[in-house]
Amino acid sequence: MNTPFSNPPVPGVVPGSGCAGGVPERLAFNHGAGTVPSRGSTDSPLAKRAEPTFASPAYAEPRDWGYLGLLAFTAVLMLRPQDQIPGLRSLHLAELCAVTGIAAMILNRLARRRPVFRVTPETSGLVLFGIAILGTAPFSIWPGGVLQVFTESYLKIAVVFLLMMNTLTTPRRLDQITWLILLCCGYISALALLNYVRGTNLVEHGRLAGPVSGIFGNPNDLALNMVTFLPAAIVVAMTPRYGVARRFAAAGVAAVMFATVVLTQSRGGMIGLAAALLALVLLGRNVRPGFGAIAVAAVLVAMPFAPTSFWDRMSSILDERQDRLQFTGSREARWIVMQEGLDAFVDRPFTGVGAGQFKNYNPPERRERWRETHNALIQVAAETGIFGLLAFSFLIVRAAIAAASTRRILRRPRRPSAPDPLHQVLADGDRQVLSSHTVAMTAGLVGWFVCSLFASVAYNWTFYYLLALIVAGRELVFDRLVASRALRTDPGKPFSVSRPGFSRRLAPGHA
Secondary structure (H helix, E strand, O other), X not given: OOOOOOOOOOOOOOOOOOOOOOOOOOOHHHOOOOOOOOHHHHHHHHHHOOOOOOOOHHHOOOOOHHHHHHHHHHHHHHHOHHHHOHHHHHHOHHHHHHHHHHHHHHHHHHHOOOOOOOOOHHHHHHHHHHHHHHHOHHHOOOHHHHHHHHHHHHHHHHHHHHHHHHHOOOHHHHHHHHHHHHHHHHHHHHHHHHHHHHOOOEEOOOEEOOOOOHHHXXXXXXXXXXXXXXXXXXXXXXXXXXXXXXXXXXHHXXXXXXXXXXXXXXXXXXXXXXXXXXXXXXXXHHOOOOHHHHHHHHHHHHHHHOOHHHHHHHHOOOOHHXXXXXXXXXXXXXXXXXXXXXXXXXXXXXXXXXXXXXXXOOOOOOOOOOOOOOOHHHHHHHHHHHHHHHHHHHHHHHHHHHHHHHHHHHOOOOOOOOOOOOOOOOOHHHHHHHHHHHHHHHHHHHHHHHHHOOOOOOOOHHHHHXXXXXXXXXXXXXXXXXXXXXXXXXXXXXXXXXXXXXEEEEOOOOO
């Protein structure tokens, strides 16, 4: 008897004989009754092609330890409970969650006779950037400091990126981790606003600093993270398919995140927020009609509540004299330190001064000593040279390409008679989740990039989480295109599949 979670029998397939000609593979996007139309018609052709695809049982809905480890790591990374409970610091909770997750993921893949991890252009770019960091270490001003940056920051980033790429394999999981990130950001924002009301944890004439350390530590980093994920909160709040409770919760999260950005008085954060909201207005029609008008109206209603100190600081973006007299003169200092970063790149174009070492690079002509470059691209160029800059730029460009290609593939044909390659392999609900997710991540990427032009965040977690969330969405869509092509191809004939950066011709048994 077939249960709602069992596969229909396939003619010519002998049960129990393995993948090739054995029990048909259950696709991740066919998990559960009523998920997509004609489950049998999708299962059968792929089951007859001997090897499993990435959209197969290993990536189905069961809560494996790899995915749970990723969720736990994300919560610890963002909430930082060790800052509130000092006794937890010695437990190294983040490392424990990451190791548990990656070990479970590798064992699961090996048990199913799969590669240790799937390779994408972004994975290759991440590896090349790591090679650039390590390869330039011997020529840096402090090799030990470079190794510390690599082992304590970048290596962990790479491991968690691989974990995300190999566990975020269903629309539901992608939706769940995004919601977890939003809840964490909402909690951090609420703590920050509580501090503001109390008059605590304020710096530089009333600027709001992060209530925890790590990626939310200083006002600019706090603003950057809120700008990056605020579009996702807005999209959830304005997506009709979500329940009323969740949409109201998302609206509340968006409100406190927006208020936090304003109260940090981060000029780079506000420019990034404007760019992210503009991107969201332009792309929001894919989420719901009238999206742009609603978003603009909400911002216009909220802005009059900003304090006078906020408007004074924002006006200093264009008024250097006001910045020098009323504030810290940081506007001028930023331009100086950026120029010094470019000078360091010109002096050491191939090796840089070493990852994380620009602040320690103090030749006699430096005017702003012991400071970061306050620009992620200049930071990478000055610290890792041209090869590191190319690898890092490649990752940013790939994120933009992945987001654009995913939006294009998910877009429904304008003509009703035109073929829709995803019709048989992607349910309407999953399609809407992926489409909304991609719109939110695209706007978040725009906001992050603009903010990164004013912050040294090349080795911080935010971009790599954003990159993984974007690429995971693209991989989900790509897997379904593979299944769709398999359905339209006669068994026994090879067929081609392609995505931006990859193109391959698959023989029978390699779907």
